[in-house]
Amino acid sequence: MASITASAAQHPAARPAPARKLPSLKSACIAAAAYLVGVIFLLPYLEMVITALRPQSEINDRDYFPHHVSWASFTNIWSTGLGTNLTISLEVGVGTTVLVLLVAIPAAYYTARRRFRGRAAFLILVLITQMFQPTSLIVGIYQEFTNTVHVPSTVALILVNSGFNLAFAVWILNAYFGAIPKELEEAAMVDGASRTGAMFRIIIPLALPGIVTALIFTFIAAWNELIVALVLTNADSSQPLTAKLDTYLGQYSIDWQHLFAGSVIATIPVIILFALIERKVVSGLTAGSVK
Template sequence: MSATSTAVARPKKSVPGGSKSGGAKSRGSKYSHKQLWFGALAWVIAIVFVLPYVEMAITALRPKDELTGSGYLPSRFEWANFVDVWDKSTLGSNLKVSLLVAGMSTLLVLVVSLPAAYYTARKRFRGRGVFLLLVLITQMFQPTSLLVGLYREFYILDLLDSYWALVLVNGAFNLAFSVWILTAYFSAIPVELEEAAMIDGASRIGALRRVTLPLAMPGIVTAVIFTFIAAWNEFTVALVLVTTPDKQPMTVGINSFLGAYRVEWQYLFAGSVVAIVPVVILFAYIEKHVVSGLTAGSVK
């Protein structure tokens, strides 16, 4: 055969399962479908949880003559309900009391729990495990089961029908959770960071303020939001210990719209909408810190 003879073309090897780009495209498309299904499921769950709040807002704007109607949306929105609810009740004073009690309770919890949690995390004293166990056990007690004793105690202290009774009760019953979660955060922060700061000239308090507290900020924010919400939503103790209408918090003040023979549904829901606004604003403002606080430690 001559050198100029044509070479026989070899058949190309076929790649099992198709081309590489086709397989990647298929995998990418499959992943997109999975994302789509998870997104749709998340929207369905979100709508289910949001619908009661939407119904509450709609009822707050519903005219009085349409409260028992079958339609989901009213024929008109009665914005005057939000004006009347301030004029016909002590809702303004109740809102101030709730902000004062929740804020003071949260501050009291932080002032007590921060040094207690820091000392528990840094010192291995005798009975440390028993102390943490007792702190956790106190979470099992509910204020409702202790109402008789609480009423008697504040009667002796002459603190009935006062803001301080609510502040002390809410602070005491939320202190255990704050101590527990802050102890876990302080224990997760290496003590060598504080020792390095003290070698550079910082005092123990200075190292705590400049090094430890900023690193433990997600845990502090988590304790703040949970304490504030718990104090804001408390009802039973406030109903028993405080009897003057303008000294009661929002949870008790809203209850005044529930009469013996009729219920002012439009004012009840209008007050409920007003009551959730401060909590929503607070949670939206520090939500990223709460999420990081709750998930801290999940990834090593």
């Protein structure tokens, strides 16, 4: 009897699960507004997919959904050389991102850790460079890369995009490095690590959300750039994907199926990249909001 009582004490009767409460009116309204905003942002992409799947005979129909689905736009578009343009865009995006991070990380680390004369002026100068748009400097950029510096168009695009995205990366990384306590580096150097070793082993891992944030914004900016790509590239085989999509816009007609099919394909690499590092980006954007 005692063993039965002890067993009953160890395994009490399962209590019924509490009834699930309905969300409050405020929570329901916030959720509904969030879903509405999400649908509004997804509608343009849905329109691109529907138009790309619409046959040419139904391009002018008023029905929102096509009566027949045609995948010809997604299969035939590769014969126009889109694969080469996609490769060039990847090269420009990856090359720009790597170059920006290689320059921005040591620059931001030094400005965050050293109080040298002219530091504030340097940071302000970096911020001023962010105010210039490629359109206002496009004539000088064209003259520089056609008359002075003779490099392949892909290298030219990497250099120009790096120059226009470097300021943002330096500023955001400077804020992250400055928020990390110096005592962590000093403790590592007391244990025998050099300043460079402390930076790579202590500071960079702690600032990884900021580095990932700078990475994704730099890649997207280089991936979506159009004006410089149109000016510095002439042949279709040397154009990135954004400039290639512009060729589907004719003077008297527009190839809507291939234009939207290419636009859908152009969004896939960015979606994949963002899905892989989404958690780091969110933590990087919200870091420092709670102290």
